[in-house]
Amino acid sequence: MRSSSKVKIDPSKYELVPKHEVLSVEEAYKVLKELGIRPEQLPWIRASDPIAKMIGAKPGDIIKITRKSPLSGEAVVYRYVISG
Template sequence: MLSEEEISRLYRVRKTVMQMLSDRGYLVDDSEIEMTRSQFVQKYGEGMTREGLVILKPSRTNPSDQIFVFFPDDPKVGVKPITISTKRMADEGVRRAILVVQQGLTPFAKNCISEISSKFHVEYFLEAELLTNIKEHILVPQHQLLTPEEKKTLLQTYTVKDTQLPRILMNDPIARYYGLRRGQVVRIIRPSETAGQYITYRFVV
């Protein structure tokens, strides 16, 4: 059974996860983001477990494109929880998942995620990384992922190749938040005292 401190921690983590899924284009109701701690406890029960917090959300534009969020009970996640999670993904036809872990993954678990990457795209975040929403930090500008069509238009307009654009690493915290993948282009909008806003583009590597 989880302690009051763990419940409060998971309440904050779940809220950030819901915001993150919404920002990635998944169908999340405002009430799920604005849920109070007491509503959280009421929904999952006093005897809640991490594994009982599983989230499954469809894309707003393509209902068949879904993502799971798993909260493994093991402090340090090994291969077994990943095997269990990917079996459920296979059973339900879901290819994407996020693992929210307490202390990280074992080397074997990381290898397992790498080995199944052709079938399943599995990301992982530490609970500590999700206690607050990085996007809400005053120094983090607005990021918008370009569609393939928008990317094509951008490159044609400036007659450049995507590799000639400034870069953003896939393991950059904000790139991880949005689930950016190699080859994508993101628009970054910063406030500007003279122009109102200043727009740049980054190529994900």
């Protein structure tokens, strides 16, 4: 019979999971101004997402995701954190 204790898995340790970081208010403002959009217009990520929870993202935050790209070296995308 298996133990009922849950094993904590750190998703950031997997090579397929790109780097995630919460932007400061100043950085977020700069990104939104450069893109000419409101935060809600970014693709969303739920605050309950394992990576969002791990980096301490809260609803209203903007997360910068940096992926390795075979064409450009790296690709940066942004996500708006929503509740849930």
